[in-house]
Amino acid sequence: MKAALLKAFGTPLSIEQVDDPVLGTGEVIVDVVATRVLSYADEVFSGARNYLLNLPAIPGPGAIGRVRAFGPDATHLKQGDWVYCDPTFRSRDDARSPDITLQGWSAGGDGGLRLQKHFHHGSWAERTRVPTENAIRIGELSEADATQWCALGTLLVPYGGWLAADLKAGETVLVSGATGNFGSAAVAVALAMGAGCVIATGRNETVLADLVRRFGPRVRTQTLSGEEDIDRERMKQAAPGPIDCVFDILPPGVSPNVVRAAIMAVRPYGRVVLMGGVGMSGGPGLELAYPWIMRNCITIRGVFMYPPDAAIRLAGLVRAGLLSLDQFETTIFDLDRANEAVTHAASHGGPFKMTVLRP
Amino acid sequence: MKAALLKAFGTPLSIEQVDDPVLGTGEVIVDVVATRVLSYADEVFSGARNYLLNLPAIPGPGAIGRVRAFGPDATHLKQGDWVYCDPTFRSRDDARSPDITLQGWSAGGDGGLRLQKHFHHGSWAERTRVPTENAIRIGELSEADATQWCALGTLLVPYGGWLAADLKAGETVLVSGATGNFGSAAVAVALAMGAGCVIATGRNETVLADLVRRFGPRVRTQTLSGEEDIDRERMKQAAPGPIDCVFDILPPGVSPNVVRAAIMAVRPYGRVVLMGGVGMSGGPGLELAYPWIMRNCITIRGVFMYPPDAAIRLAGLVRAGLLSLDQFETTIFDLDRANEAVTHAASHGGPFKMTVLRP
């Protein structure tokens, strides 16, 4: 089959013929129809991010595709079924603390690297092999629809956060870092889940205004001044009532004090979800007053990705018309132009923008 | 103050001057602005329903009104605050199994009757006295709005059921008995909470069609034939996928087999909520196959009313625009015409119809 191959960090992808994936007893082979190119793919491939990825490898996390073949531990799948290939591969021998590797992208430590030995290749190819539970049926699609459905991969990340926060319909929530690709998706997903009001914060006024234009008056915005106490007060004032839940997804490089401005805007007994990258490139930690957490009975949850049944459920929101994939403006490349797609994605990484490979 | 007084079952209400309620240390006095007249009020007042209500009494469960005075255990309330008076009065000396009396309406057994001694009067009066936790702030209203906000009383009942079912956004649910006053409210509330699809069942095709007209394609309907197995199959076929949750709110007099037709349409690992009146006037019980419950890991929950924080949360759905009170077509009566209101309500008890007293 044809595939994009990364042979060494810092080299371009090589588009070439490689062996087809071989089906084992715990996997599914999927014909890849469409797959996302993340905006920071260039930083992964250059080695700048130091992601744990054994090379050479076909990169690419997740895909939309059709089932080509499946192993004996699948009892519902049929050949041709449309599936979302979830890139969150988990080891299966520790139900409480599984090791994780993100397919074709990055291992979460040594255990993840062990998993990556077998689940070595990603989805930038005509076919891909995923663990059986990662091929998730999403119902009938047209070939063309597959492009938009790639947005599941982006939407699932904040969905995992909202599930961990146990977001309830009618609640008031705040998204800290709402102007990014995942942050804006967090706004869309919260609204689909019935959030009564979403306070979107960030530095870019234009992008914030665009969120209101897209989603209407349930979204309110607050531009950050950089003064922690002032920002916190403004966030509270922007809300129609106490803020039930704060969701942070700020990127690496932002000061933890910006995170804290948002965290401490939450009401007593409120919940905080941390899904961002703050501190990943070093710098001071997140400093919080112990008595504030204790007296106000605050819950703070770190969340990485999402649970195994999330994709089925998110697909339900899409099918019901509560979450529109049409928000996403997509640019399509074929596999031969994978390097071009990476360059394009890097400069088109804003909210509701998506670069898609169709092998 | 002026009040409607029920002196004996089977007699008309007497509209007369009575003593004002006296404030104690655990209560709130509310100026009643609007209060619902339930469609079956005539059956309660005639004695046909044998409700536990010590007479003479001012009847009437709940109200929308403004805080007139409050006791020392309130620290947030201010005079003039708009409140929903929740009629679910609970005894406060057993957190796990409180006795309940529905204000001005019916005690839930002997314990409820003891509670009714002090909380004796309902809301069909210029002023009413409720336990502190039952006066729930709902934010600013106009005087006129108070009429529509009476619908909270109707909507809260199914909301309690959906909370017990832990309804998640995107799920497919079925409302058994969707053509009644509470059943149609259950459809509205499920949609507001983000249900992906609501299957509405009932015998009245016109009413079912009206639900689709009101709420659009997330509602699907199924008319009942009376043949249990056929009805169940049709319910399943009406759904876009497995039914996650079945909510029954059929009235007294309906055969338990109609309930069972719906219950057993739920998917394996699904949840069932029972909030209806089936069996209240006697007849056989609900007969279910033990192995079906066990093998399919089904959860069945009986639900009476709703938890104490439900009204605040439901008001959030209304304020966010997710739940529209304008669905309700209301007819207003003043207190002097309370008997007329009862008669009117009895003949206007369908979905999204509401008779309101404004004292």
Added chain:
Amino acid sequence: MKAALLKAFGTPLSIEQVDDPVLGTGEVIVDVVATRVLSYADEVFSGARNYLLNLPAIPGPGAIGRVRAFGPDATHLKQGDWVYCDPTFRSRDDARSPDITLQGWSAGGDGGLRLQKHFHHGSWAERTRVPTENAIRIGELSEADATQWCALGTLLVPYGGWLAADLKAGETVLVSGATGNFGSAAVAVALAMGAGCVIATGRNETVLADLVRRFGPRVRTQTLSGEEDIDRERMKQAAPGPIDCVFDILPPGVSPNVVRAAIMAVRPYGRVVLMGGVGMSGGPGLELAYPWIMRNCITIRGVFMYPPDAAIRLAGLVRAGLLSLDQFETTIFDLDRANEAVTHAASHGGPFKMTVLRP
């Protein structure tokens, strides 16, 4: 390897040399050290139970053994690790409603039969092959200990029920059918989980008395008279306070009215768990008064087996000394005497008795 083979229902097991299991990419090969012979194995092998089991097959659900080889989706396992082989094999392509087959024993319907094609053989052999997540590390054991650890298989079943009931330390619970093999295990597990009081009911006074002797005053007993209302009152009186949770595990053939006697002894807002076999061989269903369920806010949960992380957690209770495997009186047979073991098990099926094969 040597194995016990069931070639046709109604024939004895044939002990012979068969091919070793072949490792796939989603499985673990385990050297079987000890495996339970259930008391009703004879009824399964004779065909009397009509269990869905494609023959010829090596029978036998679950085992205690050591890891011989494992596939690439295991990152924690090491060769030689002691594991509990969980017989609950689940299909992996539907996270919400997986098909289930009990290894070497019985498929739960058509989907389970599809799973049984590959996971065809049970554990009555020198080696067995299980899905990766079913080989659960239980820490260091001696070879001899493996026999007692087979009791996990029995204890896990009621553990699944108590987990579903969310049993809390200090609660008062009732086990309906406490004199059987699983029912008495339910008593032991509830106590290990911190139940304040366990009411054990059954017909056999001697066995009930033995439960008190084993576990002390936190166990109270009630012999059944067969009169539903009398039995229910006695159950309530036996308890030191309201009964928080009722757990039924009565066998097939018992009248559903005996189940109901227990169910309706639960307090308002209480929980009921159904794990028994009542109704499996036909007869009337379980008939309950709808208004009783509704007004008292009762939760009834059907439970089949237990969640995937249950074995790790139950092993924790054993390791902590809270749950003693020494309660079980075991008789050991080697593989050559498998038929003898089946006969022995049939006549030694009482509480805390266990027949074990050591291949």
Added chain:
Amino acid sequence: MKAALLKAFGTPLSIEQVDDPVLGTGEVIVDVVATRVLSYADEVFSGARNYLLNLPAIPGPGAIGRVRAFGPDATHLKQGDWVYCDPTFRSRDDARSPDITLQGWSAGGDGGLRLQKHFHHGSWAERTRVPTENAIRIGELSEADATQWCALGTLLVPYGGWLAADLKAGETVLVSGATGNFGSAAVAVALAMGAGCVIATGRNETVLADLVRRFGPRVRTQTLSGEEDIDRERMKQAAPGPIDCVFDILPPGVSPNVVRAAIMAVRPYGRVVLMGGVGMSGGPGLELAYPWIMRNCITIRGVFMYPPDAAIRLAGLVRAGLLSLDQFETTIFDLDRANEAVTHAASHGGPFKMTVLRP
């Protein structure tokens, strides 16, 4: 009645005759039989702690006593019932974020001060008045037993933390600050709830050794060196496996780095509960690495006191014999010697020591 009166901070208590409390409609009058004198009472009365307490007032949080009179919102209470008077008084007009005052002790801010106007007096008197839901029936006692039952007040605090952590039987937990009065109680409560192993940490080796002597091998200890990384490694090594939950209850004045040593010993997907006083007297905040929280899916919960139904449930653990009040070594004073009791308590504040007033 006779009472101990604090007229001004920094003055001794004055024992004198005062008016009896007057029953309102939302309260219970209790004859105080026994009430705790906390070890830091002297610091509260001197004014050193700056607690929000309007003077003059009868101090004293909570009591064991008998119901003398009750209002109309109690349907279960009877005169003479033994009750635990829970000092956590909550305002009743905001179910989600109630204001709290600790009876006769300290208001939690302005809202708590408003509540304190009416609920002004504590329990160091012959009689006390508490909100109806704060008089919690604990079953039959002898007069003498009341002294030991005062320990409920101490045990309930960590119980609230373990409930928030959702501690499961069989889990491995760590108590950070196990040598104090509340910390040692946390060890006792965790064991009563079925913890498989409790790692107790602190600086005092003798006290730690005493915990093992009292509770046996399910307790393991770790003395702190003050070197964060070393201490964390030792905590992990002391545990028989991954630590599921870390509970911190270190006092004011301890460095947040000591807290962090414990927090980061928790396993991936683990839970952390913060109930201590660290940072209350100022100093730096608790600094944590954001990526550690996020990648490991850690949950951190601040907890203040415990939910309203906690006392009933904890009493269940005591009644079942799972939690022994006899651990506590008590010294009794009568009301006339209240000042002496305060002095005694200050110098006898260690684990399982209790000073009790019996009015």
